[in-house]
Amino acid sequence: MxxxxxxxxxxxxxxxxxxxxxxxxxxxxxxxxxxxxxxxxxxxxxxxxxxxxxxxxxxxxxxxxxxxxxxxxxxxxxxxxxxxxxxxxxxxxxxxxxxxxxxxxxxxxxxxxxxxxxxxxxxxxxxxxxxxxxxxxxxxxxxxxxxxxxxxxxxxxxxxxxxxxxxxxxxxxxxxGPLPPEGWYKTVWREGMRIVNDVSGTPIRPEEIRMGQLINAEPDVFFNPEEYDSEPIEGVELQAAKAKAALIVVRMQPDDITPSQDRENWGVAGILAYSKICTHVGCPISLWEQQTHHLLCPCHQSTFDLADNGKVIFGPAARGLPQLPIAVDEEGYLIATRDFTEPVGPSFWERDGT
Ligand code: FES
Incomplete structure (x- = not known):
């Protein structure tokens, strides 16, 4: 001093x-x-x-x-x-x-x-x-x-x-980011929308997916908006919509799947669909282990069990991967039966620890 x-x-x-x-x-x-x-x-x-x-x-x-x-x-x-x-x-x-x-x-x-x-x-x-x-x-x-x-x-x-x-x-x-609730809780998926290959845009039939295969998919509305009475989505809006709707479709033995009570009819013959966006900080995931049904995020190693409702079994993710309920339309193609039931992407205060 x-x-x-x-x-x-x-x-x-x-x-x-x-x-x-x-x-x-x-x-x-x-x-x-x-x-x-x-x-x-x-x-x-x-x-x-x-x-x-x-x-x-x-x-x-x-x-x-x-x-x-x-x-x-x-x-x-x-x-x-x-x-x-x-x-x-x-x-x-x-x-x-x-x-x-x-x-x-x-x-x-x-x-x-x-x-x-x-x-x-x-x-x-x-x-x-x-x-x-x-x-x-x-x-x-x-x-x-x-x-x-x-x-x-x-x-x-x-x-x-x-x-x-x-x-x-x-x-x-x-x-x-977008304001709640629209921007946070909704994606473009809706009842009857076809699930298409994310590169070719072709719709997917269940029999085309081999046992143990993983396919990266998107909603058909990006390729055929007129089929869904939708205006074409372009530019930044398209990027944001794609990022939220990105999907992985996997096929496993139906007997290996242990769906929770409310998800018993969310799949088709062992085929399940999940958000491709990690619930930790949002990396796209597709490192798939056929034998264990585990999906591994390359960013911080969060691991999700897709046979068990997408639950987190390892890593920093605070909640499971959101699952998209799917079915087959009259022409035999995979479709969504509704939008995701929870927000996709990084967790915020809705964390439920599942
Ligand atoms: S973003 Fe997937 S574990 Fe961090």
Whole structure:
């Protein structure tokens, strides 16, 4: 801890040449009051300037939110000087919001806070109780000198600016993904939708799947939207829909399967369908062990038993793989009988530990 000696002018004159210190310490120059120390009008002007900066910072934070919601991105971007206007506007407004708080704080300290020079003497690191008491007193003096209690205009505008800075953070959370419940609980699967090979788009007959085989599959609506009275799904929307609906179809001996009571008719002759998306953090899975009926996630080794309702038997996944109930249509192709009954992908608070 250090001693703070406010009257350095007289002290610096005493710190002169000694035997152990052949170079005279010039000390600190005499303190010169600033215009804001002696002129109330200058002080008021500085106060208004600082509050203006904090106020403008709040405006920038609000403009950030306006730009976020109004400027186009993705397939219909708003363009400004050949650049994405959204990126430019978000960067500029957030940057200015932060900058104005910083510049306002610097201006405040330079113009209005106590700027009397002090000398701090070196001491052992451990401070005495007296020093601690003195430090607390110095801190309180600093608080008092900053005028934070006496200048409600600055204090309140600063608090407002800092509070407004939370808005961009909250608004940006919107980018984490689709809003519940539609975006989280539903995929494009629905009753009667054919299950097709994810590469060729051809529908799958049960007899085409060999014992022990795994097929990566997708909903037919991506290939034949008109069959389902659906508009073609394209671009980013298609990517998101594919990621959620991705499926694996496996065939095993019917006797090996131990379905829970509510899943007894969810398969066809030993063929079961599960989400391809790991419930840990969402890696696509297809490392399949025919003999054990285990499906292994390559990312962190979560292992699911597909003969036992997709239960987790190893690894960090907190819940089983969602299963898609399937059947066969009148033409003999595999179809879904409904959507998944639980959210696919990484777990959030719906974890049930199964
Ligand atoms: S993503 Fe599958 S175990 Fe981590």
């Amino acid at each position: 250090t001693d703070i000696v406010p009257d350095q002018e007289s002290q610096s004159r005493e710190i002169a040449r000694t035997d152990s210190d052949p170079v005279a310490d010039p000390g600190l120059p005499a303190h010169v009051p600033r215009p804001t120390d002696v002129d109330p009008a200058a002080e008021k002007r500085a106060e208004r300037q600082i509050a203006t900066m904090f106020g403008l910072s709040s405006v920038m934070a609000i403009l950030f939110c306006v730009a976020y919601f109004t400027l186009g991105i993705g397939e219909n971007p708003t363009v400004f000087l050949g650049l994405g206007a959204s990126n430019v506007a978000l960067g500029v407004t957030l940057g200015l919001a932060l900058l104005l708080i910083g510049v306002g704080a610097i201006h405040w300290s330079r113009k209005l806070m106590n700027d009397t020079e002090v000398v701090e003497m070196r001491h052992p690191v451990r401070s005495s109780d007296d020093d601690r008491t003195e430090a607390v007193a110095a801190f309180e003096t600093g608080l008092s000198d900053s005028g934070i209690g006496r200048r409600p205009l600055i204090r309140n505008s600063l608090l407002g600016a800092m509070g407004a800075l939370a808005l961009p953070a909250v608004v940006a959370l919107r980018d984490l």
